[in-house]
Amino acid sequence: MPKNFSIKIKRYDPGTGKIWFETHKVPADPKLTILDAVRAINEGKQASVSHRSSCQMGICGSCGAIVNGKPVLMCSTFCKDLKTPITIEPLKNFPIVKDLVVDTDNAMDKMREALPYTTYATSKSKSASKQTPRQLNRIKETSQCIKCMLCYSACPIFGLDKEFIGPAAIATGWRYNKDTRDKITNKRMDSLTSKDGVWKCSFIGECSNVCPKSVDPAGAIQKMKVMGVLHSAKSIVKRKKK
Amino acid sequence: MKKIQNKPGEKWWNEKPSYRLYYIREYSGILIALWALYWIGFSIAILIARILIEYLPETNTAFGHILFLPLKYYFLFTAIGLAGAVIHTITWLQSMPNIFPFRLSKFQKGVAFGVLILVWIGLSAVIYLTIRSQL
Numbered sequence: 001m002p003k004n005f006s007i008k009i010k011r012y013d014p015g016t017g018k019i020w021f022e023t024h025k026v027p028a029d030p031k032l033t034i035l036d037a038v039r040a041i042n043e044g045k046q047a048s049v050s051h052r053s054s055c056q057m058g059i060c061g062s063c064g065a066i067v068n069g070k071p072v073l074m075c076s077t078f079c080k081d082l083k084t085p086i087t088i089e090p091l092k093n094f095p096i097v098k099d100l101v102v103d104t105d106n107a108m109d110k111m112r113e114a115l116p117y118t119t120y121a122t123s124k125s126k127s128a129s130k131q132t133p134r135q136l137n138r139i140k141e142t143s144q145c146i147k148c149m150l151c152y153s154a155c156p157i158f159g160l161d162k163e164f165i166g167p168a169a170i171a172t173g174w175r176y177n178k179d180t181r182d183k184i185t186n187k188r189m190d191s192l193t194s195k196d197g198v199w200k201c202s203f204i205g206e207c208s209n210v211c212p213k214s215v216d217p218a219g220a221i222q223k224m225k226v227m228g229v230l231h232s233a234k235s236i237v238k239r240k241k242k
Numbered sequence: 243m244k245k246i247q248n249k250p251g252e253k254w255w256n257e258k259p260s261y262r263l264y265y266i267r268e269y270s271g272i273l274i275a276l277w278a279l280y281w282i283g284f285s286i287a288i289l290i291a292r293i294l295i296e297y298l299p300e301t302n303t304a305f306g307h308i309l310f311l312p313l314k315y316y317f318l319f320t321a322i323g324l325a326g327a328v329i330h331t332i333t334w335l336q337s338m339p340n341i342f343p344f345r346l347s348k349f350q351k352g353v354a355f356g357v358l359i360l361v362w363i364g365l366s367a368v369i370y371l372t373i374r375s376q377l
Contacts, residue, residue, distance in 0.1 A: 014243045069258065095245035103245055156261065159250040204264045 001028050006085035007037050009049055012096050022047065023085065034088060035063050035074035038100075050099040058212060061148030064091050065100050071150040071210045093152055093159035107152045110165045113191045114173035119183040135180045142175035142220055144213040151207035151217050163196040167207035167217035170198055174220040177227065186231070193228035201225075267333035273326025280319050281369065320370045327362040331355070 004025040012019050024041045026032065032040075035056060041047045051074070053063040058076040065074050066089040068082055079086060094102035151167035152158050158166045173192045177185050192198060201221045208218040255261045332355075 012246060014245065017244060017246070019246070090248065092248050092250065094248060096248050097243065097245055102248070156250050156254050159254070202264075202268075204261065206258070206260050209260060 001030065001080055002084065004028055005032065005037060005079045007041065007079075008085045008087045009038070009041070009047075009099070010087070010089040011049065011099050012090070014098050021087075022049075026079070028079070030078070030080050032079045033075055034065070034067055034072070034077045034079060034086070037079055037086070038074065038088065050097075050101045052101055059146060061146035061212075064148045064150050064153065065089065066092060066153065071153040073148060073150070073212050076212060091149060091153040093155070094149070104149050104152075106162060107149050107158075107166055107168070108147075110169040111147060111172060113165060114169040114176075115184060115188045115191065116172045116176060118176060118179050118181045129181045131180060139175045139178045142171045142178075142215055145171055145175070145215050145217075146213055148212060150210045150212065151215075154206040154210040156204065156206075157200055157202060161196075161200060164200045165192065165194075165197050167201075167221065168215075170201075170224050171215050171217040171220040174224050174227075177224075189227065189231040192224060193231055198224045198228055263333050267330060270326045270330040270333060273322060274330060277319065277323025277326060280323075316374075317370065320366050324362060324366040327366075328359060331358045331362065 005028050006023060007026055008021050008023045010019070011022050024045060024047065026037045026040050029036075035051075035053055038049055038051055042049055051063065051065070053075060054060040055062075056075045058073050061073065063074040064071060066072075066087075067074065067077055068087055071091060074088075088100065090096045090100045091102045091104075094104055094107070097103050145168055147168060149168065151171075155164075155167055158164050170192060173188055176182050177188055198221050201218075203218060203222065205218045208216045211217065251257070255265050
């Protein structure tokens with residue numbers, strides 16, 4: 001391990017519109033994460049690099065950034081595992097607000113379109129809703145999504161077409177569609193299988209590669225495409241009956 | 243406060259090995275499509291030639307250039323198709339992280355990959371030998 005880690009950070013000043021790379025040296029430590037390194041740069045060198053972070057343990061999903069070309073959570077990426085100089089950039093496919101802070105509103109709106117709740121959660125019933133371990137297992141993987149937006153950053157389709165609903169929203173939609181307590185599957189399917197829904201995915205698969213929680217959005221999208229075909233067929237039959 | 247857009251560049255497909263792999267996977271499908279078109283065309287040509295030879299023997303020379311192409315060209319077309327099929331299989335399997343509803347172990351993935359390659363090679367051999375026996 002080297003004595004110092006060389007950290008190269010992409011900066012953006014919204015006041016002047018200037019973009020530049022800044023290199024700093026941080027004393028090497030095997031336990032040092034990228035987030036620690038950014039904080040050390042801010043504290044020790046008064047660099048005031050704007051960034052987002054909260055839990056520091058890979059749960060809140062707020063510290064996403066592109067590190068050495070790959071979207072990662074800064075708090076769970078160790079400097080010792082990376083090639084130096086370590087390059088830190090803001091997440092791709094999102095407008096940059098300042099330095100490493102990006103505006104994820106567009107993707108958050110897409111998450112809302114996936115109706116990420118069950119009817120149980122919105123009903124006034126106070127009775128217990130039972131779910132067997134087997135039923136829970138079916139949605140366990142996709143339930144792990146922390147909305148960190150790394151999949152949106154890795155998806156070139158979302159980058160090129162902002163109308164695409166995106167990987168996390170579909171994975172979340174899949175999770176609630178498969179929830180046995182849910183009663184609004186059809187409403188959710190209308191939004192997920194619309195023209196800006198699952199059909200725009202050309203299965204590059206990078207969303208699953210970068211997911212820090214192994215949610216596998218690419219897999220959820222492919223399964224959702226099958227559900228979408230069945231949903232469309234059902235809608236046509238229903239329309240003809242009327 | 244002015245935000246700047248951070249869209250993928252014109253050469254986004256060249257930024258990551260996984261993106262390049264995606265394009266190789268997609269374009270290797272063209273080789274397979276060409277291969278399929280070639281065989282469909284060739285089969286129709288043989289069928290028409292045989293009918294003509296049977297009923298109008300004086301016109302058979304019209305299809306002579308198809309029927310009597312040197313064998314090395316057929317071998318070349320088959321080899322191109324086989325290469326495309328193998329590339330497509332490899333890149334497809336590599337670019338789908340976990341899309342199955344069930345999980346495959348490394349050994350099971352290896353077996354699936356081996357079987358697919360054997361199928362492609364077997365199919366190519368059958369087609370090549372069939373043509374060879376026809377000429």
